[in-house]
Amino acid sequence: xxxDRDLVKAAAAGDRTAxxxxxxxxxxxxxxxxxxxxxxxxDVDDIAQEVFVRVxxxxxxxxxxxxxxxxxxxxxxxxxxxxxxxxxxxxxLFWSAPADSEGDPVEEARDEGTGIEQKLMLRDAIDRAxxxxxxELRDALVLRDVQGLEYREISETLGVPLGTVESRIxxxxxxxxxxxxxxxxxx
Amino acid sequence: MTCNDAQxxxxxxxxxxxxxxxxDRDALTTHLAECASCRAVLDEQRxxxxxxxxxxxxxxxxxxxxxxxxxxxxxxxxxxxxxxxNWRAWxxxxxxxxxALLVAAYIDIGSVSSAGTAETTxxxxxxxxxxxxxxxxxxADASGDALIEAVLTGVAPSSGDSDVR
Numbered sequence: 001x002x003x004d005r006d007l008v009k010a011a012a013a014g015d016r017t018a019x020x021x022x023x024x025x026x027x028x029x030x031x032x033x034x035x036x037x038x039x040x041x042x043d044v045d046d047i048a049q050e051v052f053v054r055v056x057x058x059x060x061x062x063x064x065x066x067x068x069x070x071x072x073x074x075x076x077x078x079x080x081x082x083x084x085x086x087x088x089x090x091x092x093l094f095w096s097a098p099a100d101s102e103g104d105p106v107e108e109a110r111d112e113g114t115g116i117e118q119k120l121m122l123r124d125a126i127d128r129a130x131x132x133x134x135x136e137l138r139d140a141l142v143l144r145d146v147q148g149l150e151y152r153e154i155s156e157t158l159g160v161p162l163g164t165v166e167s168r169i170x171x172x173x174x175x176x177x178x179x180x181x182x183x184x185x186x187x
Numbered sequence: 188m189t190c191n192d193a194q195x196x197x198x199x200x201x202x203x204x205x206x207x208x209x210x211d212r213d214a215l216t217t218h219l220a221e222c223a224s225c226r227a228v229l230d231e232q233r234x235x236x237x238x239x240x241x242x243x244x245x246x247x248x249x250x251x252x253x254x255x256x257x258x259x260x261x262x263x264x265x266x267x268x269x270x271x272x273n274w275r276a277w278x279x280x281x282x283x284x285x286x287a288l289l290v291a292a293y294i295d296i297g298s299v300s301s302a303g304t305a306e307t308t309x310x311x312x313x314x315x316x317x318x319x320x321x322x323x324x325x326x327a328d329a330s331g332d333a334l335i336e337a338v339l340t341g342v343a344p345s346s347g348d349s350d351v352r
Contacts, residue, residue: 020256023251023252023255024252027251028246028247031245032245035245045254049251053262056255122243123242126238126242145236146242151202166196166198169198169199170195173232174231177235180238
């Protein structure tokens with residue numbers, strides 16, 4: 001049974017307190033997803049806000065055929081894709097430098113630092129390596145290994161068969177592995 | 188089971204062996220016992236999964252709930268900055284204006300191309316045509332309000348409102 005069902009029902013009827021609780025419950029997941037997908041802290045909060053605003057506006061149309069979280073993730077992925085497309089167009093129009101011109105993320109993460117600093121650098125390296133994957137592979141892999149969704153839930157969120165999810169996750173890990181090789185050897 | 192059959196199952200097997208259907212699991216287990224290459228692939232899959240799962244979680248900045256609430260109150264039906272990227276909304280909104288322009292052009296183009304003569308085979312230049320057929324809302328000196336009204340109503344002012352030069 002969907003743990004959010006009662007809150008969703010109340011929020012769909014206009015209960016802002018119930019909606020605020022839904023945001024509180026899921027904000028961490030959405031922020032984490034946005035960060036992993038964009039490898040940037042700059043727009044994460046704005047993306048998260050946009051996701052929940054769209055959820056609020058769409059609640060009346062949510063029929064409950066899937067779990068609320070599945071529906072929420074679907075909206076989040078759409079918002080993130082729109083954001084990526086917009087950033088990519090801006091980059092093509094105004095900047096000549098390639099998107100990942102900040103340097104080798106893996107090399108930077110090998111530097112020693114304090115515990116939390118090293119973890120932050122490691123996260124940054126992972127997220128930047130994820131950005132190098134094709135979008136459809138990255139989406140499946142992030143939902144599985146970063147967000148912890150089950151395969152069936154990923155299949156429903158992405159709207160693709162279970163076998164496709166398995167294939168994408170497999171290929172994504174195989175492609176990511178050489179990009180993270182230095183990280184694995186130093187951690 | 189061949190390596191090609193095994194590999195699509197390996198990702199899920201790496202995460203949770205029991206999640207693979209029993210018949211497939213038995214075949215995969217047998218194959219892995221015999222195939223060092225696929226065993227290496229299984230280890231690679233697990234390595235990447237472990238690294239990603241150890242990734243430090245990003246936490247929300249304090250006050251996100253309040254910011255969402257304020258944004259809902261501030262922008263009840265607005266898509267925000269992401270709406271600018273929604274070219275479909277713009278296309279649908281401007282389609283009636285485009286249609287009106289085509290009709291106005293069809294009506295006016297004859298008077299422009301035959302200015303001063305009963306019959307002519309010389310078409311108007313693009314500048315002459317654009318200037319003569321553009322409704323007042325789209326003239327160079329049109330006000331912003333006129334343009335917005337044209338978009339919102341989907342109706343361009345009649346050709347009688349334009350300045351035919």
